[in-house]
Amino acid sequence: MITDRYYYSRLTEKEKRIYTRLYKGVTLLEKRILIPEPVEREAVRRIYQAITDDNPYLYYFNQSVLNTAVSDQAIIFMPQYFCTAEQIAIYNGRLNQIINQIIADLDLLNVDEPTKEKRIHDYFCNNIVYDMQGTRQDSAFGRLVAAHSIIGVFARKRGVCEGISKAVKLLFNAVDMGCIVVTGKSKGNSEHAWNVIKVDGHAYHLDMTWDVANSRPDRICYDYYNLPENAILLDHSEFTGIPYCTEWYENYFYKNGWLFSSQRELEKYINQSIDQGKHDLYFRLKKLKFGSMRSAVQSAQKFVIEKLEKESDIQWTVNSTLNEEQRIGRINMGTHE
Numbered sequence: 001m002i003t004d005r006y007y008y009s010r011l012t013e014k015e016k017r018i019y020t021r022l023y024k025g026v027t028l029l030e031k032r033i034l035i036p037e038p039v040e041r042e043a044v045r046r047i048y049q050a051i052t053d054d055n056p057y058l059y060y061f062n063q064s065v066l067n068t069a070v071s072d073q074a075i076i077f078m079p080q081y082f083c084t085a086e087q088i089a090i091y092n093g094r095l096n097q098i099i100n101q102i103i104a105d106l107d108l109l110n111v112d113e114p115t116k117e118k119r120i121h122d123y124f125c126n127n128i129v130y131d132m133q134g135t136r137q138d139s140a141f142g143r144l145v146a147a148h149s150i151i152g153v154f155a156r157k158r159g160v161c162e163g164i165s166k167a168v169k170l171l172f173n174a175v176d177m178g179c180i181v182v183t184g185k186s187k188g189n190s191e192h193a194w195n196v197i198k199v200d201g202h203a204y205h206l207d208m209t210w211d212v213a214n215s216r217p218d219r220i221c222y223d224y225y226n227l228p229e230n231a232i233l234l235d236h237s238e239f240t241g242i243p244y245c246t247e248w249y250e251n252y253f254y255k256n257g258w259l260f261s262s263q264r265e266l267e268k269y270i271n272q273s274i275d276q277g278k279h280d281l282y283f284r285l286k287k288l289k290f291g292s293m294r295s296a297v298q299s300a301q302k303f304v305i306e307k308l309e310k311e312s313d314i315q316w317t318v319n320s321t322l323n324e325e326q327r328i329g330r331i332n333m334g335t336h337e
Helices: 013-027 041-054 085-105 113-127 141-147 150-156 161-174 208-213 252-256 263-275 293-311
Strands: 033-035 068-070 075-077 179-186 190-199 202-206 280-285 316-323 328-335
Touching: 013 033, 013 041, 041 068, 041 179, 085 150, 085 161, 113 161, 113 190, 113 208, 141 150, 150 161, 161 179, 161 190, 161 208, 190 208, 252 280, 263 280, 263 293, 280 293, 293 316, 293 328
Parallel strands: none
Antiparallel strands: 033 075, 068 075, 179 190, 190 202, 280 328, 316 328
């Protein structure tokens, strides 16, 4: 297991001292944590964010509210705790059991990094549910807290983006893979959290929350699996100070050969897939070679229908979905009962 405190590494020496003191105080459940030196408010915010993003196990204090008393000579942090020391010990013991069981069940210690990531991604998509109720401020307090932490994800198998991204970081770090939490905005200008993961030396954006939310029992979503920065920026924004992601190597569509730059390439893929008996076509399109994403998917769906009608007497139902921002299409074929 690695301890990936990426945001700590980016602080100044003074900020690192404050981070270390604050981290120690929170782990000891201190009600008043004294920092005997002046600190600018912006630095306070940056240190606090670094601690919450670096340390998923610090789920037991209020990370949404920063209570401080500031003077020219010192600052006092006054955390709000949700649990007692006895409760934390019980919860951590249970969390460790769950995490160790996941690692064993997925055989994550005996495979390479791309395989580790794929198994962890699929585990989340098959077992974790996006907790819509956990986003509502009128939800029960315990559910609201759990949804935003690793408790909700690992113990209740449900969470929102903050809890899911922290659980993702924790599990990847537990199998010796670098992974950090990223905070920014999603489409619609909503606050959002996701991850940057390092696979075989290259950094990629991974939005597990949106893949979880768009997966179904019969198919897993990989729309946000290992994106470079120019792709994540299509529907994410306002993130800074993170590793720059430039490569496509471990992107799901690139790696499978399903990233197309022309209609001819897409139609060739459709022909081959149907000839091989595949009924779920999943692909990503490069922007400049197509018109609108919607028209491209509609044309592909029409091509599928024409091929099926020409080559088969069976009545087929053909449906399509699209992720317009990421230029991803999916066409599913089924037979009438």
